[in-house]
Amino acid sequence: MNIMFDLLLVAALLLSAVRALTVREPFRAVVLFIIFGVLMALAWARLDAPDIALAEAAIGAGLTGALLLDTLGHLNAVARGERR
Amino acid sequence: MLLLRLLVLGAAAALGTIMVTAIRALPAGASELPARLQAALPASGVSHPVTAVLLNFRGYDTLLEVAVLLLAVLGVQGGRQRNRGAATGPIAPQPALQALARLLVPPMIMVAGYLLWAGAHAPGGAFQAAAVLGGAAVLLRMAGSIGNWNAPQSALRAALVAGLLVFLAVAAAGLSSGSLLRYPSGLAALLILLVEASLTVSLGLMLAGLFLWQPDAPGGGRQ
Numbered sequence: 308m309n310i311m312f313d314l315l316l317v318a319a320l321l322l323s324a325v326r327a328l329t330v331r332e333p334f335r336a337v338v339l340f341i342i343f344g345v346l347m348a349l350a351w352a353r354l355d356a357p358d359i360a361l362a363e364a365a366i367g368a369g370l371t372g373a374l375l376l377d378t379l380g381h382l383n384a385v386a387r388g389e390r391r
Numbered sequence: 392m393l394l395l396r397l398l399v400l401g402a403a404a405a406l407g408t409i410m411v412t413a414i415r416a417l418p419a420g421a422s423e424l425p426a427r428l429q430a431a432l433p434a435s436g437v438s439h440p441v442t443a444v445l446l447n448f449r450g451y452d453t454l455l456e457v458a459v460l461l462l463a464v465l466g467v468q469g470g471r472q473r474n475r476g477a478a479t480g481p482i483a484p485q486p487a488l489q490a491l492a493r494l495l496v497p498p499m500i501m502v503a504g505y506l507l508w509a510g511a512h513a514p515g516g517a518f519q520a521a522a523v524l525g526g527a528a529v530l531l532r533m534a535g536s537i538g539n540w541n542a543p544q545s546a547l548r549a550a551l552v553a554g555l556l557v558f559l560a561v562a563a564a565g566l567s568s569g570s571l572l573r574y575p576s577g578l579a580a581l582l583i584l585l586v587e588a589s590l591t592v593s594l595g596l597m598l599a600g601l602f603l604w605q606p607d608a609p610g611g612g613r614q
Contacts, residue, residue, distance in 0.1 A: 361519040
């Protein structure tokens with residue numbers, strides 16, 4: 308039972324990481340990165356490292372995701388010519 | 392382009408396989424550090440081994456880490472000052488997100504306080520509590536409840552560096568009992584709590600500042 312969960316987690320981690328790097332639209336890449344962060348927090352929890360899991364979920368998935376989305380907004384506005 | 396991507400993927404897969412093989416070849420239980428950690432734990436002032444290592448046995452690393460985070464926030468500010476036209480303008484209040492924020496932010500602050508307190512005997516600690524506080528600030532910003540920090544005044548700036556300064560002061564106070572950052576025996580638990588509390592506030596503000604601290608765009612910015 309546990310081994311199945313771990314294998315699925317590893318497969319999901321690899322899949323989301325590869326897709327985050329190869330997908331065309333940057334927005335999808337950022338969303339996949341956030342998903343990767345949440346799955347990574349699960350992986351840390353499975354490895355008996357709850358402190359790192361807490362930090363990864365909050366910072367890796369939450370804060371970095373928000374910063375990336377903010378940057379994406381700026382890039383889109385620059386591309387539209389609104390701002391320099 | 393596709394060939395380059397395949398090459399990079401192949402190299403990464405090869406590196407991963409080599410690392411997995413190397414780790415699996417290590418003998419299990421080869422290090423005596425866990426036993427020494429358990430033996431020294433009662434003298435450290437906390438009962439959770441991770442917190443003891445972070446704040447007591449390897450306190451230097453944490454101290455330098457906080458300094459690095461502060462430098463990161465300042466570095467981000469340098470980039471934003473140069474690129475002033477790109478500041479995010481005021482976000483219109485979003486009713487649904489604001490209702491969610493009203494529900495979530497008070498428990499988030501309580502969770503941060505709990506994580507800070509629980510760090511002594513369970514998983515938690517200053518960094519985790521600060522991450523929750525930073526997330527609460529980001530949520531409030533996205534809901535339109537708070538605005539950007541356009542020109543932080545001295546109180547906010549002092550709070551940003553207060554964690555590092557308190558840690559440095561505690562480290563300097565350890566000089567009296569020998570070397571830098573050596574807690575006087577018996578006071579270790581109290582000093583660790585003091586350092587963690589100030590770190591929580593400062594790091595939470597630093598993480599929020601990474602997102603919120605946008606200098607004014609020339610001419611008022613996007614409305």
